[in-house]
Amino acid sequence: MEKQHFSYDNTIVRNFSYATLFWGVTGMLVGLIIALQLAFPALNFGIEYISFGRLRPLHTNAVIFAFVGNGIFAGVYYSLQRLLKARMYSDLLSKINFWGWQLIIVSAVISLPLGYTTSKEYAELEWPIDIAITIIWVVFGWNMFATILRRRERHLYVAVWFYIATFIAIAMLHLVNSFELPVSFMKSYSWYAGVQDALVQWWYGHNAVAFFLTTPYLGLMYYFIPKAANRPVYSYRLSIIHFWALIFLYIWAGPHHLLYTALPDWAQSLGTVFSIMLLAPSWGGMLNGLLTLRGAWDKVREDPTLKFMVVAVTAYGMATFEGPLLSLKNVNAISHFTDWTVAHVHVGGLGWNGFLTFGILYWMIPVLFRTKLYSTKLANLHFWIGTLGILFYALPMYWAGLTQSLMWKEFTAEGMLAYPNFMETVTQIKTMYALRSFGGLLYLTGAVIMVVNFIKTIRQGDFLANEEAEAPALSATYIPHSKDHWHRWIERKPVQMLVLSLIVVGIGGVIEIMPTFLVKSNIPTISSVKPYTPLELEGRDLYIREGCNNCHSQMVRPFRSETERYGEYSKAGEFVYDHPHLWGSKRTGPDLHRVGGKYPDSWHYAHMLDPETMSPGSIMPSYPWMIERKLDTSKTPEKISAMRTLGVPYPEGYETKALADLHKQSEKIRSGLKKAKIEAMKDAEILALIAYLQRLGTDIKSAPESEKK
Amino acid sequence: MDTIDGIDIYPVISLIIFFSFFLILTILVYSSSKKHIEYMEGLPLDTEPGEKTQTNEK
Numbered sequence: 001m002e003k004q005h006f007s008y009d010n011t012i013v014r015n016f017s018y019a020t021l022f023w024g025v026t027g028m029l030v031g032l033i034i035a036l037q038l039a040f041p042a043l044n045f046g047i048e049y050i051s052f053g054r055l056r057p058l059h060t061n062a063v064i065f066a067f068v069g070n071g072i073f074a075g076v077y078y079s080l081q082r083l084l085k086a087r088m089y090s091d092l093l094s095k096i097n098f099w100g101w102q103l104i105i106v107s108a109v110i111s112l113p114l115g116y117t118t119s120k121e122y123a124e125l126e127w128p129i130d131i132a133i134t135i136i137w138v139v140f141g142w143n144m145f146a147t148i149l150r151r152r153e154r155h156l157y158v159a160v161w162f163y164i165a166t167f168i169a170i171a172m173l174h175l176v177n178s179f180e181l182p183v184s185f186m187k188s189y190s191w192y193a194g195v196q197d198a199l200v201q202w203w204y205g206h207n208a209v210a211f212f213l214t215t216p217y218l219g220l221m222y223y224f225i226p227k228a229a230n231r232p233v234y235s236y237r238l239s240i241i242h243f244w245a246l247i248f249l250y251i252w253a254g255p256h257h258l259l260y261t262a263l264p265d266w267a268q269s270l271g272t273v274f275s276i277m278l279l280a281p282s283w284g285g286m287l288n289g290l291l292t293l294r295g296a297w298d299k300v301r302e303d304p305t306l307k308f309m310v311v312a313v314t315a316y317g318m319a320t321f322e323g324p325l326l327s328l329k330n331v332n333a334i335s336h337f338t339d340w341t342v343a344h345v346h347v348g349g350l351g352w353n354g355f356l357t358f359g360i361l362y363w364m365i366p367v368l369f370r371t372k373l374y375s376t377k378l379a380n381l382h383f384w385i386g387t388l389g390i391l392f393y394a395l396p397m398y399w400a401g402l403t404q405s406l407m408w409k410e411f412t413a414e415g416m417l418a419y420p421n422f423m424e425t426v427t428q429i430k431t432m433y434a435l436r437s438f439g440g441l442l443y444l445t446g447a448v449i450m451v452v453n454f455i456k457t458i459r460q461g462d463f464l465a466n467e468e469a470e471a472p473a474l475s476a477t478y479i480p481h482s483k484d485h486w487h488r489w490i491e492r493k494p495v496q497m498l499v500l501s502l503i504v505v506g507i508g509g510v511i512e513i514m515p516t517f518l519v520k521s522n523i524p525t526i527s528s529v530k531p532y533t534p535l536e537l538e539g540r541d542l543y544i545r546e547g548c549n550n551c552h553s554q555m556v557r558p559f560r561s562e563t564e565r566y567g568e569y570s571k572a573g574e575f576v577y578d579h580p581h582l583w584g585s586k587r588t589g590p591d592l593h594r595v596g597g598k599y600p601d602s603w604h605y606a607h608m609l610d611p612e613t614m615s616p617g618s619i620m621p622s623y624p625w626m627i628e629r630k631l632d633t634s635k636t637p638e639k640i641s642a643m644r645t646l647g648v649p650y651p652e653g654y655e656t657k658a659l660a661d662l663h664k665q666s667e668k669i670r671s672g673l674k675k676a677k678i679e680a681m682k683d684a685e686i687l688a689l690i691a692y693l694q695r696l697g698t699d700i701k702s703a704p705e706s707e708k709k
Numbered sequence: 710m711d712t713i714d715g716i717d718i719y720p721v722i723s724l725i726i727f728f729s730f731f732l733i734l735t736i737l738v739y740s741s742s743k744k745h746i747e748y749m750e751g752l753p754l755d756t757e758p759g760e761k762t763q764t765n766e767k
Binding site: 158240249 | 717719720722724726727730731734735738739741746747748749750751752753754
């Protein structure tokens with residue numbers, strides 16, 4: 001058959017690789033800064049734009065969507081063209097994908113420190129950016145599918161299935177989770193409330209890990225490990241099972257983020273069961289990756305690329321073993337809300353995503369620039385310094401997590417909490433926070449060494465923008481073999497693949513989420529739970545703006561150690577007006593669900609101005625700007641009517657009276673503070689925050705006994 | 710669906726769906742031809758289709 005001549009687009013691969021390096025170093029640097037802030041809170045400098053609560057989402061978004069995201073695009077654009085024997089369908093779409101994605105990242109870098117956030121973890125970006133993400137993601141999918149349809153290789157290699165599943169699952173997750181009602185430009189409320197919002201959020205959050213940090217990287221693993229080792233994957237059969245089992249199971253496991261919360265028990269159990277089953281495909285895939293190097297271990301000793309890949313796949317194995325472990329209720333009771341989770345995600349992030357990205361880049365950059373890597377020694381140095389960095393990061397965090405959790409749960413012989421002051425459990429682990437920062441510094445240093453190595457490599461190389469290739473065109477009709485393998489049907493048909501993937505990932509979501517929305521008794525109503533007053537609602541928005549939920553949970557679990565410390569455990573019915581929910585996932589500071597009425601207003605005022613005056617040794621940033629700034633009430637009526645649209649029972653026309661009520665409540669708090677000899681500014685932001693904090697978890701106290709259960 | 714009664718059917722349905730899906734998949738995968746598998750696993754490597762490099766000795 002006559003061969004067609006065409007070329008691969010290397011420019012787009014190069015651009016995404018550069019972006020990966022740039023945002024990788026940036027995201028890690030922000031990570032290092034916030035790690036240092038926890039060890040040395042003075043580094044918050046009392047400046048709102050760099051306080052921990054605002055930078056933490058910037059770190060997570062930067063490393064997930066900017067570093068790993070660009071890494072995905074770089075790897076996919078390289079491997080997809082070669083696996084399909086076709087140039088990307090449209091250079092223009094590739095360019096829109098590239099520049100659009102960078103623009104989204106820049107808008108995150110600007111908007112998150114400014115306090116524009118939805119508060120939903122890994123989906124903090126506000127609605128206009130959500131729309132931009134949707135558009136760019138569709139552009140990526142369009143470009144990928146059009147390329148697949150114009151391919152010269154009839155069969156789709158397993159890596160391509162992982163890319164297809166990534167595209168369709170992320171599209172679904174992003175759309176469902178981002179359902180929000182805009183109040184103004186850059187402010188919106190989640191469509192869902194309380195328990196439902198939490199379930200949707202962790203269905204999303206968990207599967208963002210699955211379909212953004214895992215499936216695309218598994219696709220890259222199935223392409224680049226065989227490529228770097230120059231031998232085929234250990235078992236292609238296993239990879240088929242790996243793919244289908246993984247995408248089927250992953251989507252169900254989300255509720256394991258909500259064990260012992262107010263989420264219905266049956267949904268929690270379902271999450272646990274599927275998390276445990278997930279171990280099988282995860283380890284199947286890990287072994288498939290590692291065993292590909294069977295008989296090539298001599299190469300691993302020499303080649304830094306393979307070294308990075310081996311540690312990456314091993315870290316994947318460790319993280320996916322730990323995941324099911326953490327989803328057991330008895331383990332989760334100890335690990336949840338502590339630094340153990342932080343250790344877990346960083347083994348995955350630094351080890352699996354980071355090291356696989358480095359491995360791919362060490363292989364790909366010299367190929368793109370038709371030269372050898374400038375220095376293998378530097379690459380080896382990076383490898384060792386990076387590996388040490390992971391250890392210095394993870395070990396102190398495991399130590400801190402276990403220590404703190406055991407201290408929270410410790411009782412004296414008399415049956416009292418052994419450490420009733422939360423602060424004692426924080427000061428105990430401060431050293432671990434400092435050590436963790438050192439681990440982060442090592443890891444970042446390694447990454448900088450890599451960048452230097454690449455700059456030198458690129459300078460000595462000669463970039464090949466369009467790589468010539470040839471392959472016969474696909475014949476118009478396919479003549480099936482007499483005994484056709486069933487899976488070929490799908491390997492030839494990308495559209496069927498897309499639809500089937502969507503069905504497989506959709507089943508879990510539908511079965512878990514639907515009953516929570518439909519079954520009324522899942523969320524028993526409590527008659528004394530009332531909507532927030534306008535001032536409290538504004539205070540809640542300030543809580544969201546400052547990212548308080550990054551360090552404080554609002555979910556008292558039904559353990560004696562928690563009810564002793566915080567009060568009555570949290571009930572599903574208490575959150576029915578919470579758009580979005582603010583349960584949080586980490587207790588760097590204490591839980592706040594029952595903080596209402598616990599301290600006088602003056603305590604909160606002084607504490608927000610300088611936490612150390614009220615709790616010596618505190619690592620919380622200070623919030624002087626909330627004391628000096630007037631509350632912006634220009635959007636209050638819109639917020640009230642938006643909440644009513646979402647089902648919060650504010651009376652018709654209340655938005656016209658809301659402001660008067662707001663000022664009245666604000667004045668009441670101010671005059672109360674005056675009695676404690678604190679001269680608060682009129683209509684200061686702090687007054688709204690105090691109103692919200694004092695309201696938290698108090699409604700239930702007036703509820704009839706029968707409803708409290 | 711208004712009440713929680715009978716919700717236990719959900720986990721049961723889930724298990725049945727997954728188990729049958731997994732079983733059928735496994736049977737089908739292991740009944741596939743060796744030639745095809747060799748072709749597929751060679752796709753990322755720089756060889757002409759059908760040409761052998763270092764195949765997995767099974």
